[in-house]
Structure formats: structure tokens, C-alpha cells
Amino acid sequence: MSQRFYITKNLDTLEFEAANEWGYPRHKHNFFEFTYILKGSGQHLLNESIIDYKKGDLFFLTPKDEHEFVVDAPTTFGVIQFTEQLFLEKANFTSSTHWRKNLDTVIFYANNIPKSIVANDVDRIQLFYLYELIKNEIESPMTYSRDVLLNLFNALLMLVSRNLKSSLIKKEKSYNSEKEKIDSMLTYIRQNVLDKELIKIKSIAETFYMSPNYVSVFIKKHAGVSIQQYVLKTKIEMAGRLLKQTNLNISEIADKTGFLDSSHFNKIFKKYTGDNPSAFR
Template identity: 85%
Template sequence: MSQRFYSAKNLDVLEFEAANEWGYPRHKHNFFELTYILKGSGQHLLNDSTIEYKKGDLFFLTPKDEHEFIVNEPTTFGIIKFTEQLFLEKANLSSSTHWRKNLDTVIFYSNNIPKSIIAYEGDRTQLFWLYELIKNEIENTLVYSRDVLLDLFGALLVVVSRNLKSSLTKSEKSYKSEKEKIDSILTYVRQNLLDKELIKIKSIAENFYMSPNYVSVFIKKHAGISIQQYVLKTKIEMAKRLLKQTNLNISQIADKTGFSDSSHFNKIFKKYTGNNPSVFR
């Protein structure tokens, strides 16, 4: 059984050189990872595939993926690690719907691309520049660093998404089990939480090639909760993070989490947590 590695930070960068051996056992993560090949060559063992890697390659890994590297020539790896929480933070702060419409590409389909994800040669330079900019900002923290990092991260993921999309079509969606499918549906709901159209039963059904009449039954059967309850529960979890991690007032948090007004937000929050938002804070 492979090991699972964990990260306490929602965004981090690691760079190291492997002269002869990668130095890690075959493993999975609780986070997403972009692995840049800054120099060297060898093989990348990703899930059931073996891929030759070389300088200039970029691999995208999700928590579902299992991998290890076999080093042939001394290799320098650059790694950007980030969590699902960072997606939510970026989406909450963005006024653009572009993010929410493209997150599903990053979340769901990456496992289907065992090779380097760079499809457009012109994007290679941009992706490596963004790595260096993010690395430098993390290593040299200044005022507004968090804002700078979120904007750089947003740009990075949009370019990554563009390259992933070039290699995928909807017909390529496949799930090894019903658990994997329900996990993907619930992730889709979380990432599009504030777009009422995208989380309607009809939209979910179209995205996952299901009958609209069966979507609710499928979710209730495998998640033990209705889609409406799951949406409210996820909004409350988002609100709890905003209450603890930001200085936004109650009305602002109600608005950011998609409630009609602060009164409705207070009522639902107390129902799910037993406390008013102000008391929880």
C-alpha cells in the first residue's frame, strides 16, 4: 500500500535536486500538486502508466493520483502544492465567473492525462515564469503578499486549465466506481457553489451524463444527504472559515456565501451549528 503525504499549508513551493534517486516512496497526497521538471530526465510512474520525463515537462497531480519518479539523469524538481481550500478562497475573492466555470476541468479530469500537461508550446514559458514568481513571493514575503499570490495562482490555474482542456473532451469522462462518481459530483457542487445555474439538477445531470430524475436519487443514496442539504452544509462550512479567517462583517459573509440576506444566513447558520455567527466568531 502506498503512503499518503499531507500538507498543512494551502499553498507552498518546494524545489530540490535528485542526483540518483527521487528520495520518496510511491505515494498519494491530500493536496494538488504541479511538478515542474527544471532539469534532468527519467521516468514518471503515475497510477498505471510509465512516462518518460525531461526538462520542461509539467505534471499535474490530484489527491486521487499515486506516483513516483525514477531518476536517470540528475533532476531538479520544482513543486507547487495547493489544497482545495485555496480554490475556494480564490473563487470567493474573484468577481469573474471564469474561475468557477473552469475549476471542474482541473478537479475532475487531470487523472486522465498521465503525460506532461503542456499542450501549447507558447504556454510553457508562461507556466515556468509563474512558478518562479510564486516561488519568489513565498520566499520573500512583503506587504500584500497574499493578494499577489492569489492573483499569480489564479493566472497559473487558468493557463493550466487551458492546456488540460486541449487534451480532453466530455466523452472522455469515465469513473471506476460509483464512489468516484459521487466524489466528483460533490466536488463539482463545492466548486460551483455560488453559481445557482451550475448547481441546478439539470446542470449536474448534463455535466455527468445522468438523467435529471436520477441525480437526486443517486446523491441521496451515496452521500446520505439531499443536494439541497449538501449545498447548505457546504455554504455553512465556507461561512465558518470566513468568520474565523477574515474581518468581513456578517452581512458581507452572508452575501459571499450566497444567502439572500443576513437574517436568513443567521437562521440557517444557527440551525446547522447551534450558534449565531457572531457567537461562533
């Protein structure tokens, strides 16, 4: 059984060098984590997958993930750890509703794959520069440090979101198994659950090079639910976490998770969970 690690701050950084061993057992977190590879090489073991890592890679880990690193060449790790509460505090600094909703889906339903999340080299430079800025601001706080940190963190999440989204750009891909393909399709739906156009059957079919008539059959066969049911399940899970972990009111959560209004949200939430939102909270 893996260990679970905890943090008391809602944003913190950690940097260390591993000469031969990572120094931690296989574990999970109660927080989110960006792990930067500042130098070195080895393997990243995330859930059931293994992939080589090298200098310039960046990994995104959620509380659902279990992982460890196996060091081949001496490696310097840079880590940014943060909680959902910080993410929601940051959201107040983002004026674009479209971006807020996109970031919500990225954070609450991350693409849990072991590969580096950096999709292009220009963003790689900026992502690593932001790590240094955030680390320096935490280590040497000055006037308005909290505001500076929130804005730096906001920029970091924007770039992360762009890189995660770009990995879903339409391109032909071969899958090693049907499980890998359905996992990718469900990840796509989760990450785009608040964009009605992108989760239409036609868009899913074009993205994964499938016949529109077969998309629904494939998802039903391998996920055990229809696309519509999976979309609602995803929204309800997101709403449940917001109810438990934030002070947002019912109307705000209904809007954030894409329901028509609080009445519609109450009805659907109770149907899926057996409780109305207030009782669930």
C-alpha cells in the same frame, strides 16, 4: 500514519532533483501546493489513487490530501506552496466577482484526483512560465515585489481554474465504479456550488449523461443526502473556514458563499452547526 508538513511563509517555492527516491515520507500539508514535473517520470500516489507522471505534468494538492511520489527516472520537481490567507489577499486584486467566486470554490474544494490538472498545451506553457517568474521574484525581490507576486499568483490561479473547469466539460465518460461516478458528481457540485444554473438537476444530468429523474435518486443513494442538502453543506463548510481563517465580516461571508443576506446566512448556519456565525468564530 502519515506525517504533516508545515510552512511559515504564505507563498514560497522549492525546486529539487530526485535521482532515485522522492526524499519525503507519505504526508499531508497545512497548505496548498502546486507540484510541477520539470523532468523525469514515475508514479504519483494521491489518497487512494495511483497515476503515472511525466515531464510537463502539474499537480494541485490541498491540506486534505495525502500523497507521495515514486521516482522511476531522475525527476526535477518545482513546487509552489501557499496558504489560504494568500489566496484571500490575492482576491483583492481580482475585479471580476464571477472569477472570485469561481476561484473560491476551486481553492476550498479542489478536485482531489491524482492526474495532472493541465487540460491544454497552450496553458501548459503559460503555467510553467508563471512558475519560473514567481520563483525568480521570490529569490530576487525588488521594489514592488509583493504586488508583482500577487499579480503573478492571480494569473496562475486563473489558469488553474480554467483547466480544472475544462475537465468538467460535457463529454461521455466511462466509470470504473459507482463510487468513482458519485465522487465526480460531488466534485462537480462543489466546484460549481455558487453557479445556480450549473448545479440545477438538468445541468448535472446533461454533464453526466443521466436521466434528470435519476440524478437525485443516484446522489441520495450514494451520498446519503439530497442535492439541496449537499449544496447547503458545502456552503456551510466554506463559510466555516472563512469564519475561522479570515477577518471578513458576516455580511461579506454571506455574500461570498451565496446566501441571500446575513440574516438568512445566520439562520441556516445555526441550523447546520448549532452555533451562530459569531459564536462559531
